[in-house]
Amino acid sequence: MILVTGGTGYIGSHTCVALMNAGYHVAILDNLCNSRIEVLNRLARLCPVRPDFVEGDVRDPSVLDSVFARYPISAVVHFAGLKAVGDSVKNPLAYYDNNVNGSVQLLRAMQRANVKTFVFSSTATVYAGPFDEALRESDRLGASQPYGHSKLVVEEILADLQSAEPDWRIACLRYFNPVGAHESGLIGESPLGAPNNLMPYLAQVASGMREFLNVWGNDYATPDGTGVRDYLHVMDLAEAHLAALHHLQTVTSLSTKPLTLNLGTGQGYSVLEVVHAFEQASGQKIGRQFAPRRAGDIAQYWADPGLAKQVLGWQAKRGLQEMCADTWRWQLHSAKDGEPS
Ligand SMILES: NC(=O)c1ccc[n+]([C@@H]2O[C@H](COP(=O)([O-])OP(=O)(O)OC[C@H]3O[C@@H](n4cnc5c(N)ncnc54)[C@H](O)[C@@H]3O)[C@@H](O)[C@H]2O)c1
Known part of the structure; x- marks a missing residue:
């Protein structure tokens, strides 16, 4: 056990x-x-x-x-x-x-x-x-x-x-x-209060619980200026x-x-790439506004997951679309069940 x-x-x-x-x-x-x-x-x-x-x-x-x-x-x-x-x-x-x-x-x-x-x-x-x-x-x-x-x-x-x-x-x-949730929509991330992380926040904006997303910084040295994460x-x-x-x-x-x-997956996505993917997955337009960088935030980081593949034979299989679609399904289920998400 x-x-x-x-x-x-x-x-x-x-x-x-x-x-x-x-x-x-x-x-x-x-x-x-x-x-x-x-x-x-x-x-x-x-x-x-x-x-x-x-x-x-x-x-x-x-x-x-x-x-x-x-x-x-x-x-x-x-x-x-x-x-x-x-x-x-x-x-x-x-x-x-x-x-x-x-x-x-x-x-x-x-x-x-x-x-x-x-x-x-x-x-x-x-x-x-x-x-x-x-x-x-x-x-x-x-x-x-x-x-x-x-x-x-x-x-x-x-x-x-x-x-x-x-x-x-x-x-x-x-x-x-x-990020993401089980494909059933029965379990997922349930932040208490305002979410600290991008994906649950996006889900709440897409569902109308919050008005818009603050994008913290659009002047980083990344392809579109917003932060990149794995x-x-x-x-x-x-x-x-x-x-x-x-x-x-x-x-x-x-x-x-x-x-x-x-x-990790070894692939970074910017905030704006995630926003676009979430709009596609949810069919909802996501209001956003650019805000100053947050103290302590790093422009970008991503994993080299090669050792996990070598030692465990493990490799991430699910892509950004699936992460967004599963988060959205969970958001819809949890809102329906009255579960604070
Ligand atoms: N979610 C992330 O982004 C992330 C990233 C890196 C590492 N982690 C680590 O992964 C672990 C799980 O994260 P999560 O996102 O599932 O968090 P979570 O808050 O959803 O889950 C943590 C669980 O631990 C319980 N818990 C907290 N303190 C406890 C205590 N003293 N005794 C017994 N239960 C206690 C909470 O009730 C909660 O159910 C954490 O250790 C976290 O630091 C999370």
Whole structure:
């Protein structure tokens, strides 16, 4: 059985679908600080069985010990954490507590339970730049804000742990920009309040919930002047977790370093390219206005996903049109069901 922390959240719920449809049994641990219990009913419709669920916090050792005592856990996929870069600048301690302390508590509980296979949600924001070429795993690291720094600290903790105890099997997966939703329209990203990310914001403008999109900066050194990112369909990302888990569970040679992989498509799209694709997918005109650059934003970055292909045989399959169409379907479903999106 696989323990998925943060499994009712955006990426976690899609990964549960991929895991359960591949035959894994799943137990979710989530404190529901950024997700809803209703997700479990949706997962029950998308998967052969309903996942087990424990409401609790990864920072709580007694909750963790009871989860490991109750379920025959063989591996952990760790999504639980806070993820808003801007919020992390205002509330750094909350980010270090949830993301760093949460990971340490979880790893200690795994040690107590003798479970040593661990997949960690890291991020492309751990890279320090320069950003004028595809980012590779060996590139210079350094985060300019507490969120990215909290992820980098956990990566370093995992490296120390793996070096001290080589029987651990650890993967750090650096996600680029996950977007989209399950093709059923039953699960997707449900930001609380105004979305921080482009795609959910576009969906809300297209559906009339918001008047227009602010495009932050149109004077970057990119082909159309707007920022470029490597968007990745969340189901491709979910499938990468499946591949990483399978790899860790079957690899025969022990390693002294965690397996660290970029997960992206290798292709960047500008804000305006995404807006056009979303207009096509939704059939709606999207109002937008140019606004000044946001402090701290980078002109462009994209992944070199070659190592993930080499090691896992994984490669993103879904393109920008599918990312937009699936986001739009989710937007329509969630609006119909009264789910705040
Ligand atoms: N979405 C992205 O753009 C992105 C990019 C790179 C990395 N990540 C990382 O991937 C992971 C999942 O991201 P997401 O987009 O699905 O976020 P999300 O907020 O939708 O999911 C996180 C889940 O963790 C739960 N959670 C948070 N703190 C917890 C705690 N202390 N104990 C138990 N549960 C807790 C939340 O309730 C939520 O269900 C995060 O660690 C995030 O930092 C996300």
